[in-house]
Amino acid sequence: MKATLWGTRGSLASAGPETVRYGGNTSCVEVRGSDGTLIVLDAGTGIRRLGAALGAEAPQINILLTHLHMDHIQGFGFFPPLYRPNIEVHIWGPPSLTHDLRTRLTRYLSPPLFPVRLRDLPSRLALHDVPLGGFDVGGLHVDSALVTHPGPTVGYRIRDNGRSLTYIPDHEPALGATRFPWRSDWTSGYAVSHGTDLLIHDTQYTMPEYAEHVGWGHSAIDHTIAFARLARVRRLVTFHHDPSHSDAELDRLLEKAASTGPLPFELIPGMEGMQFEI
Amino acid sequence: MLQQEVEVILMRQLASYLAMPIFVVDPSGNLLFYNEPAEALLGRPFDEAGEMPMAEWAIAFSPSDEEDRPLPPEALPLVNALRRRRPAHRTIRITGLDGISRRIETMAFPLVGQGGRLLGVAAIFWDLDSR
Numbered sequence: 439m440k441a442t443l444w445g446t447r448g449s450l451a452s453a454g455p456e457t458v459r460y461g462g463n464t465s466c467v468e469v470r471g472s473d474g475t476l477i478v479l480d481a482g483t484g485i486r487r488l489g490a491a492l493g494a495e496a497p498q499i500n501i502l503l504t505h506l507h508m509d510h511i512q513g514f515g516f517f518p519p520l521y522r523p524n525i526e527v528h529i530w531g532p533p534s535l536t537h538d539l540r541t542r543l544t545r546y547l548s549p550p551l552f553p554v555r556l557r558d559l560p561s562r563l564a565l566h567d568v569p570l571g572g573f574d575v576g577g578l579h580v581d582s583a584l585v586t587h588p589g590p591t592v593g594y595r596i597r598d599n600g601r602s603l604t605y606i607p608d609h610e611p612a613l614g615a616t617r618f619p620w621r622s623d624w625t626s627g628y629a630v631s632h633g634t635d636l637l638i639h640d641t642q643y644t645m646p647e648y649a650e651h652v653g654w655g656h657s658a659i660d661h662t663i664a665f666a667r668l669a670r671v672r673r674l675v676t677f678h679h680d681p682s683h684s685d686a687e688l689d690r691l692l693e694k695a696a697s698t699g700p701l702p703f704e705l706i707p708g709m710e711g712m713q714f715e716i
Numbered sequence: 717m718l719q720q721e722v723e724v725i726l727m728r729q730l731a732s733y734l735a736m737p738i739f740v741v742d743p744s745g746n747l748l749f750y751n752e753p754a755e756a757l758l759g760r761p762f763d764e765a766g767e768m769p770m771a772e773w774a775i776a777f778s779p780s781d782e783e784d785r786p787l788p789p790e791a792l793p794l795v796n797a798l799r800r801r802r803p804a805h806r807t808i809r810i811t812g813l814d815g816i817s818r819r820i821e822t823m824a825f826p827l828v829g830q831g832g833r834l835l836g837v838a839a840i841f842w843d844l845d846s847r
């Protein structure tokens with residue numbers, strides 16, 4: 439399986455000379471299974487360049503949304519395959535307690551927020567309320583679980599040939615924990631992360647920043663490192679960078695995090711354009 | 717079990733901050749957690765008592781009615797809330813593991829998660845003797 443990062447920024451697209459290396463586009467990751475199955479994780483602004491890269495190929499696209507915060511769906515209207523009548527697009531995402539995925543997504547894909555309505559898109563669109571537990575997408579198996587973040591939010595583990603990739607871009611496992619990390623069975627996100635080959639995880643804040651944003655649904659990098667250690671992952675990719683963090687600042691944060699001692703996994707600064715073989 | 721449901725994790729975290737005694741069980745009735753204020757009523761720190769099956773906790777605290785007649789498990793609000801999937805309430809007497817008998821109000825409610833999954837029951841106790 440292969441993964442490409444098309445958007446690594448959290449909360450708000452943040453273009454500018456100070457964010458060129460890590461990237462300013464919001465959450466979007468392309469996953470290719472060994473059988474060619476295409477999964478797109480989240481539809482942040484990074485999905486626009488992915489759409490251009492796909493060209494006219496890919497008769498079927500599978501989009502897995504972790505949740506419906508704006509930074510994870512904003513790229514939808516700018517994903518060219520949705521405007522091609524011959525393409526089958528499956529979208530999975532969490533329903534709320536009272537509305538299904540279609541109703542929730544229509545709130546954005548309709549005027550006045552967007553001129554084109556979801557139902558008017560020419561591609562063959564199928565929307566699925568994401569099942570909690572597991573389901574198959576092409577030749578890939580997906581595990582999904584609710585994780586700690588405001589509103590229904592899921593984390594995904596994608597399995598292919600005995601390998602797995604876990605994607606939890608927005609996650610606050612330390613919320614309300616009197617100590618963290620603690621027992622794995624009482625840690626949000628553990629079930630979809632333990633032993634994973636590549637964990638792409640929220641690292642929005644520094645510890646002082648986290649103290650000011652408890653309950654906002656994100657992790658300090660120290661929390662994520664502790665979480666990755668607990669889950670015994672092989673590689674950790676930092677993700678959902680705060681819009682205020684410049685490239686220089688992110689370099690500094692990562693260097694500091696890596697210098698705290700030998701880590702039992704490879705720590706990789708998540709930058710737009712990076713590719714991983716899993 | 718690899719990991720508790722996230723709603724149950726959050727319930728425990730909330731309970732660990734609240735000053736009311738709270739007792740949480742899983743869908744099979746196994747005790748998952750009680751908080752520090754509940755420790756005072758039940759007479760033993762949770763860390764010592766640990767997780768226990770319903771058959772054990774339902775008699776460990778010798779529940780009885782207000783006239784001291786022993787109550788079977790099915791008469792307990794917690795068990796009722798679990799079996800009938802609706803809130804249940806009752807004034808009962810319990811004897812803590814410290815041997816002290818207390819009159820408490822119990823209000824139990826099912827924890828129903830996304831998609832209607834029954835995740836367990838949470839009960840709030842109210843110590844009537846000390847209020």
Ligand SMILES: [Zn+2]
Pocket residue numbers: 448449465507509510607608678
């Ligand atoms: Zn986000």
Ligand SMILES: [Zn+2]
Pocket residue numbers: 505507587608655
């Ligand atoms: Zn979010």
